[in-house]
Amino acid sequence: MSLETTIDRVEGDETIAIIALDGELDASNFESVIETARGLYDEGVRRLVIDLEKLRFMASSGLVTLHSIVRIMHGEEPLDPEGGWATLHSLEGDKQSEVRLAAPQPAIERVLTRTGLDRMFIVHAYRDAAIAAI
């Protein structure tokens, strides 16, 4: 039940960061990844690539992580009782572009599709492509 989180930054642009997840994202660690994203936001990061290449498994709680990270990058606190959901309504229709996913394994892709979270994200086949596009 382990997950390693690696953070990389892009030289010359402090508003972009890459979070690489290695292992399994589940109920035991999904909150720590949200905290990591919140820390990055506090440091000025506004655009994020989540590198899923080495993520072998994602439980349903992992979806909360992805969803919360989008809200954080939009400047919303996930638990804000007044503003939390409003942001998402404004996302309807278009995929947001501030948080992008890179290189998901087929098993992860299936979870994203089944749960409809794929409609939130632009998914890039490669990490570098995601970084270049964001």
Place this chain on the structure above:
Amino acid sequence: MALDLDAVVAPFREVGGALSVAIEDEAGMPVASTSADAAPATATVRGIAAGALAGGVVRLWGNGVDGALGGAIAESIAASLAAVPPSEPAADPRVAAHARLIESELAHGRTLQRSFVSLIPPEVPGYDVAAHYEAAREVGGDFFDLFRLRRRGHPLSVVIADVTGKGIAAALLMAFSRPLLHAAIDHTAGPAEALERTNRILVEERRSSLFITALAARLDLRTGRFRVANAGHEPPLLVRADGSPIGCLLGSGPLIGAFGRLDVPEVETDLAPGDLILLYTDGVTDARSPAGERFDEWRLIETVQGVRDGTAQEVVAAVSETVCAFQEPAEPADDITIVAIRRLPARS
């Protein structure tokens, strides 16, 4: 963190053999313990050291087949820990008392959670229905609901759902959502609309950061038509009486709580006499063996294949027992819910 786990573990890297080490805090509450027969010592000691750091350890001991080895490992960990400045204040007896209180609250929570879920299926003439529900120690958010609708023909309504995450928050949202979904099903034209309405209420009024995967279905008892709307839940398995390979009933929309609108599709299939449909939560497929393997969908299908001609109760029992054996000796980490519905063969 100042402790270099690799350095602690290095001297024991080549050592196998039986080893048992336990760590306690000041109040005598176990923080971490392990007893591994013939397991590589590295992983064991790493686990203990990590647990020790998280728990703020003040006392530890070890013993194994070779008592000196356990002692040496314990000493090494102790020395390394001593070198780490304590980040937390020393353990307080009140913390231990609090931990016991939480444990007791969790037990109450589990009892309450079970009381929300009736294991006795309603009377469904012409069908064989069985369910299994097991709450995890930490209290999860599974629920299911089987009831006859108050409309013509009294179709059977089937709901299975899982609130993401664990703990009290998940259990509370489960307790809130189950009657909401029930009422929505009673007052809408079909399962998709019921899920849509539930989503709207949860998104507009509840404002939780948790999601629910939910599947709602309606079974016309006379024709065997099974209409399903699936909001991000595991697809049900279809076991045909004609012996064809076990398949999934695909087609789903986003999970409840993530978006303002669901737009979940409705799919349907006809249950012929003898056909069985199996619904389950991710506590089944995400169950993990001690070696770290997932139970996964293929083991589920294999298990069901082995009992595909059994009664609904036999199918449900086979799945729950196989999942339980797969996880042993660990307790289930997540709630496990399984529902099987078979259309009985016509009497000849």
